[in-house]
Amino acid sequence: MAKVTDRLNIHLADWNLLYTKLHHYHWYVTGPNFLALHAKFEELYDYAGTSLDEVAERILAIGGKPISTMKQYLDQTMLTEGGKEKSPEEMLEQTIKDFQTVVGSMRETAKLADEAGDGVTTDMLNGHMAELQKQVWMLTAIAKGLPVKA
Known part of the structure; x- marks a missing residue:
């Protein structure tokens, strides 16, 4: 089960980074699509906040210890910090890439959890993957209406 909790800690780090990054986008998005994107980024950081708590609680439920410091999150995340994305197009493009990266990583963790007989963790990850997809x-x-490489 240690391999599963180690992988879940990576997802915890990813969710924490996404929470912060999406907050940044929410605050700094500008342009003609401001209202829609401002609301969308808020929806997404709310989901990230709920998801990080769910992952941390799952780690505890299966006997692991969730990481809980910014240093640990930055050391373990598969993503990069935000802040260099200046345009709404760059923010959308990066969010799409981040979600795709997280889905790929979760797919691997779900396989490990399944092999360990941990169907509950597999179900949780499948739910997260479905939502991110x-x-x-x-x-x-x-x-589609913006110059984004999606």
Whole structure:
């Protein structure tokens, strides 16, 4: 089970970074699509906040210890910090890429959890993957009218 909790800590780090990054986008988005993107980024950081708590509680429930410091999050995340994305297009593009990266990583963790007989963790990850895939579809649809490489 240690391999599963180690992988879940990576997801915890990713969710924490996404929470901060999406907050940044929410605060700094500008332009003609401001209202829609401002609201969308808020929806997404709320989801990230709920998800990070769910992952941390799952780690505890299966006997692990969730990481809990910014240093640990930055050391373990598979993502990069935000802040260099200046345009709404760059913010959308990076969010799509981040979600795709997280889905790929979760797929690997779900396999490990399944092999360990931990169907509850697999179910949780499948739910997160389904939601992120839906969000990638929605963000790509938003980006269609913008010069975004989606």
